[in-house]
Amino acid sequence: MKATGIIVEYNPFHNGHLHHAAQTKKQSGADVLIAVMSGQFLQRGEPAFADKWTRTQMAIAAGVDLVIELPYVYATAQASDFAKGGIALLDAIGCDSFCFGSEQGDIEPFLRSYSLLEEQRDQYEHLIHEAVQTGISYPMALNKAYIQLTGNADGFADLKQPNNILGFHYIEAARKMNSRIRPMTIQRIGANYHDPIESSTAIASATGIRKAFFEDKSIEELSVFMPEASVLALKRFKEETGSFGSWERFYPLLRYTILKERPESLKRFAEVTEGIENLIYEAAKIEDTFEGFIVRVKSKRFTRTRVQRMMTHIFTGFTWQQLRSFQAPSYLRLLGMSANGRTYLHHQKKKIELPLISRAASLNDSMGKLDIHATNMYLLGLGATRLKKEFTTPPIYFG
Known part of the structure; x- marks a missing residue:
């Protein structure tokens, strides 16, 4: 079959x-x-x-x-x-x-984009590093570097679109693990x-x-x-x-979980990085709704999605150590x-x-x-x- x-x-x-x-x-x-x-x-x-x-x-x-x-x-x-x-x-x-x-609706632009980034991997990573240093989020840095390499030329996937981004990563994952599966979109x-x-x-x-x-x-x-x-x-x-x-439904438990910790101990949870633990702790003390909390914590550098993933890991107790222990x-x-x-x-x-x-x-x-x-x-x-x-x-x- x-x-x-x-x-x-x-x-x-x-x-x-x-x-x-x-x-x-x-x-x-x-x-x-x-x-x-x-x-x-x-x-x-x-x-x-x-x-x-x-x-x-x-x-x-x-x-x-x-x-x-x-x-x-x-x-x-x-x-x-x-x-x-x-x-x-x-x-x-x-x-x-x-x-x-x-x-995109067509698989060929994804395959061309993957080939380009693999051929120019060192230059791509250098451009990403430069973009991150300007203070923008990592996803924005990826897209900026990608546009610099492609010059917005026709024939490549538009990686500003959310489903295109995921699709590109599916192809990247399949290629890197030498999967036999044929990609389609x-x-x-x-x-x-x-x-x-x-x-x-x-x-x-x-x-x-x-x-x-x-x-x-x-x-x-x-x-x-x-x-x-x-x-x-x-x-x-x-x-x-x-x-x-929803996070609004879960927020009382999340807030309790944050506040029973000290800011320095929040750093052990997966994806909590770069000093944001203090802002998380202070926002939880002040805000009694999740929407108020997320608005206070998110920024150009720390997108809503990234902060929500941090909150998921804090809520479930998932640590950096655990994250790094899984390979496949x-x-x-x-x-x-x-x-x-x-x-x-x-x-x-x-x-x-x-x-x-x-x-x-x-x-x-x-x-x-x-x-x-x-x-x-x-x-x-x-x-x-x-x-x-x-x-x-x-x-x-x-x-």
Whole structure:
């Protein structure tokens, strides 16, 4: 059986994701669609809107055949490491290709951009270093150096666009690990990443959908932007938890976590760098909302996303020492499957390159224990009184 892969968050699963999944399977000619999906915390440093099992239900109902969890250490990482973890898992489970949505819509510019940066790696890194010294953020420094090398010439990928950036890193990760997987991309349609919802279209960004929920739009009002299975799954999740995951919901626990530390001890948490620990501590003393806190801490140098990732690691207790101890994914955690996905696993079981784990009780190494801990902290943030869901929830199965 031929498999193609995608790397996703589904926060939540909407009509744009449905288009991506269907087109990926169609254009790749694959029999099986495999999604590597972030768990309870996401790449932009946020708690997931709904837990990983709810988002797995959405995905399997919409035609994804297998959902594999992207471990916390990669799911909450900067783009290059996020991509590295996702591609490694797709490679290990035997995908022939992977496909990402992009503003570019054509794979060739990405391949040319990768070749250029590899050929001029020393000059590129020198330009990045020069740009960082001016006080701009690292992502801005990367883009400035890239523009200097390409001269904005036609034929290269536009790496100012968020999905293009991730797509480039997927290709970079695959090339550097000598993966056999063939890269593909499809044109992103409808809303851009940060766009608000528009009543004139059935395609909205996940950011826009979440924002509308938190502005008291009902699930029914937003159902036009999502498949019916997603709407039903979100209703069940809200009935169980009372609300959706967000930093505003989690902030009282985050604030307590920050203030029980001393500023100097905050430096041990992953991504907390360059003296920002004092600002974090002082902002937590003053601000009683997460939005007020983040506005006080973020800056041109420390973007909102970067600060949110710091907060994720402080909240979960994830340290620099832990971060530096992980080199590659050590298992494939199965979150859900269709009947077609189950057949694929049966045929591939002797070829899969990492242990396939379906129960949390089998997550015995440090990476797996970190995933369990992250789930416990996520459930605590939602107000759960029992933290056994990781051990009591089997893989989702739609036969």
